[in-house]
Amino acid sequence: MDVTLLQLIADETVLQRFVGGFGTTTLLIVIAVCIALLSQGADWMIDGVVDLAERTGMPKIVIGATVVSLGTTLPEAFVSVMAALMGNPGLALGNGVGSIIADTGLIFGLTCVLATVPVNRFILNRTGWVQVGAAILLVAIAVIPLLRDDPEPRLERWVGFLFLLLLAAYLYITYVWARQGSLVVAEGGPEEEETAGELMGIGKCWMLVAGGLVMIIVGARVLVPAASEIAMRFGVPDDVIAATMVALGTSLPELMTAIAAVRKGYPEITVGNIVGADVLNCLFVIGAAAATAPLAVPENFYYFHFPAMLVILFSLRVFITMNRAGMFHRWQGIWLLAVYAVYVFLGYYMNVGSAHPT
Amino acid sequence: MKILLAIDGSDTAARALDFLLRFPLPEGSSVTLLTVIDELPFIDAETQELTGEHIEALHMVRNTLSEVARKNLDAAAERACDRGLAVETQLCTGDVAEEIIVAAEESQIDLLVVGSHGHSALGGFLLGSVSHRVLVHARCSVLLVKGAAAGMTSPATAEEPWRVLLAYDDSAPAREALELCAALPFSDQDRVEVVTVLPLITGYRQDIQQHMSPIWNQKKIAAKAALDGAVDRLHASIPGVTSSTHEGTDAAHGIIHTAEASGSNLIVLGNKGRRAIKRFLLGSMSAYVAHHAPCSVLVVR
Numbered sequence: 001m002d003v004t005l006l007q008l009i010a011d012e013t014v015l016q017r018f019v020g021g022f023g024t025t026t027l028l029i030v031i032a033v034c035i036a037l038l039s040q041g042a043d044w045m046i047d048g049v050v051d052l053a054e055r056t057g058m059p060k061i062v063i064g065a066t067v068v069s070l071g072t073t074l075p076e077a078f079v080s081v082m083a084a085l086m087g088n089p090g091l092a093l094g095n096g097v098g099s100i101i102a103d104t105g106l107i108f109g110l111t112c113v114l115a116t117v118p119v120n121r122f123i124l125n126r127t128g129w130v131q132v133g134a135a136i137l138l139v140a141i142a143v144i145p146l147l148r149d150d151p152e153p154r155l156e157r158w159v160g161f162l163f164l165l166l167l168a169a170y171l172y173i174t175y176v177w178a179r180q181g182s183l184v185v186a187e188g189g190p191e192e193e194e195t196a197g198e199l200m201g202i203g204k205c206w207m208l209v210a211g212g213l214v215m216i217i218v219g220a221r222v223l224v225p226a227a228s229e230i231a232m233r234f235g236v237p238d239d240v241i242a243a244t245m246v247a248l249g250t251s252l253p254e255l256m257t258a259i260a261a262v263r264k265g266y267p268e269i270t271v272g273n274i275v276g277a278d279v280l281n282c283l284f285v286i287g288a289a290a291a292t293a294p295l296a297v298p299e300n301f302y303y304f305h306f307p308a309m310l311v312i313l314f315s316l317r318v319f320i321t322m323n324r325a326g327m328f329h330r331w332q333g334i335w336l337l338a339v340y341a342v343y344v345f346l347g348y349y350m351n352v353g354s355a356h357p358t
Numbered sequence: 359m360k361i362l363l364a365i366d367g368s369d370t371a372a373r374a375l376d377f378l379l380r381f382p383l384p385e386g387s388s389v390t391l392l393t394v395i396d397e398l399p400f401i402d403a404e405t406q407e408l409t410g411e412h413i414e415a416l417h418m419v420r421n422t423l424s425e426v427a428r429k430n431l432d433a434a435a436e437r438a439c440d441r442g443l444a445v446e447t448q449l450c451t452g453d454v455a456e457e458i459i460v461a462a463e464e465s466q467i468d469l470l471v472v473g474s475h476g477h478s479a480l481g482g483f484l485l486g487s488v489s490h491r492v493l494v495h496a497r498c499s500v501l502l503v504k505g506a507a508a509g510m511t512s513p514a515t516a517e518e519p520w521r522v523l524l525a526y527d528d529s530a531p532a533r534e535a536l537e538l539c540a541a542l543p544f545s546d547q548d549r550v551e552v553v554t555v556l557p558l559i560t561g562y563r564q565d566i567q568q569h570m571s572p573i574w575n576q577k578k579i580a581a582k583a584a585l586d587g588a589v590d591r592l593h594a595s596i597p598g599v600t601s602s603t604h605e606g607t608d609a610a611h612g613i614i615h616t617a618e619a620s621g622s623n624l625i626v627l628g629n630k631g632r633r634a635i636k637r638f639l640l641g642s643m644s645a646y647v648a649h650h651a652p653c654s655v656l657v658v659r
Contacts, residue, residue: 042562043561046562046563047563050563060566060569061570064567064570067563068563068564068566068567069567071562071563072562118573122572178570253561253562256561257559257562257564260559263557264557264559264608264609265527265557266557266559266568266573266574266577268573269559269568272567272571273564273567
């Protein structure tokens with residue numbers, strides 16, 4: 001096939017055909033490489049952006065509330081927006097919902113098993129309710145067309161813009177809460193000024209931002225058709241592949257951060273990270289995707305993905321209420337892991353053979 | 359304190375003995391000198407149907423090795439005796455690392471001393487497989503003596519003072535390490551630096567989130583308080599005690615970096631003792647530090 005690089009970048013159908021020509025093993029390797037590009041690209045981009053932000057004198061609190069918290073969700077966001085652009089709503093939605101389930105079920109569950117995670121009521125009674133609220137809002141909005149007997153329920157673009165607006169409000173309120181939290185800190189804390197650490201050369205900063213961005217875009221661009229192709233070969237719908245393989249891949253930053261947090265003895269960081277990531281997966285990832293193009297909601301979501309997401313999030317809320325002693329228990333982590341495992345298993349078991357071409 | 363020193367006639371073993379003899383040991387300490395002859399070259403005559411000639415040759419080799427080992431042990435024992443220590447010698451055959459660990463357990467040894475590598479030398483900074491296995495699997499404290507290769511700091515002469523770096527994080531193993539240090543009869547010229555490394559999660563700039571977290575700041579204050587407590591504990595017996603805190607990506611890196619910067623000649627740290635899955639996913643910090651440290655390392659259990 002005589003294909004130019006420019007064609008590959010610009011023309012979707014050419015890219016899809018090109019990817020379709022790969023053997024299955026090659027395809028899986030390609031997917032793994034894309035995931036690596038996404039993860040590393042996000043890391044470098046955050047490094048660059050944070051450095052640039054520090055140079056402008058932006059207080060660390062603001063940087064933390066915006067750039068850093070959005071940072072680990074960049075892979076999910078780019079993949080879902082790319083999927084929406086390329087006309088693959090199942091993948092876009094599946095990635096968002098699947099990431100919520102992977103973050104809460106697999107990553108948080110694993111953290112609870114490996115370490116003692118304290119119940120941080122400050123975070124869980126604020127961001128925690130936003131997390132549950134956003135998820136319920138998403139499900140509610142998706143169910144309304146169903147109740148109206150709409151044969152093709154969709155998340156319209158206004159839903160996307162609504163979510164992005166809510167995202168802006170969320171980022172602002174996160175900043176307010178962070179300041180509240182740090183005032184508590186300042187009362188009993190050390191007198192040292194939070195000075196910006198060593199800054200890199202400004203050229204290096206921009207290189208990291210640009211290079212990271214390119215990696216993320218390329219990674220997302222190739223991942224979407226590759227994942228779609230694999231879904232067809234496995235005989236499962238796009239949303240199942242997205243909710244399992246792709247979601248796990250794009251949640252790699254959260255996973256690596258969680259393991260680092262346990263290793264270094266600060267598992268409590270994971271509470272804020274995962275709860276925040278769940279909110280962002282809803283408002284940022286799905287919001288941006290829906291704003292790009294209206295997303296048709298596949299049937300699968302109403303009897304599989306949405307219920308699973310709600311089960312995991314409700315389990316977490318129940319655990320938070322149960323844990324009077326202030327710690328998450330290991331068995332709770334095992335429960336979350338088990339729900340995740342059953343979700344992945346059922347995803348394939350129930351859906352093999354029901355793949356429909358998008 | 360009951361000590362077991364494993365020697366095998368190599369240079370590193372000789373340096374380990376030198377190190378031990380210079381070390382400030384508590385009054386009434388005893389040393390068991392152990393040599394394990396590697397069993398591998400010896401073929402079981404019954405399973406291999408050797409002829410009489412071969413069996414005789416094997417016996418000769420065994421006996422020669424035993425004799426050489428015996429002589430080496432006796433020479434080392436004499437030096438230890440001169441230093442005023444109660445000495446015992448032991449010679450056995452078998453898997454080297456295993457025999458060392460078993461001997462330590464049977465005699466209820468408090469401190470196992472090994473050179474960083476024996477005859478399987480690759481030189482310099484690398485850790486031999488026997489010393490690594492002993493470090494990881496022994497049930498008691500292990501002192502890993504590193505040779506004086508280029509860039510390695512070790513007390514070059516008997517007069518050079520000890521510059522000890524005690525890695526402290528207020529955990530139970532760290533407190534045991536602290537108690538061990540407090541029990542050692544250091545002199546007025548010796549220095550002990552107590553260091554706490556606060557680990558930062560630098561991936562995806564999570565360190566910014568960390569700094570914002572009230573728990574982080576609580577931990578930082580608690581760590582400084584614990585550090586001050588440790589300094590007080592040591593100050594009674596060691597006048598030259600200092601302390602410092604550092605923040606960094608990795609506690610292990612931080613410790614090694616500080617040791618290099620301070621020119622320490624011994625690192626002391628407690629062993630967190632992670633097992634199985636946790637160890638696989640999270641790694642062993644003491645093994646890492648032992649491998650990469652620029653000086654000898656004492657892992658306290």
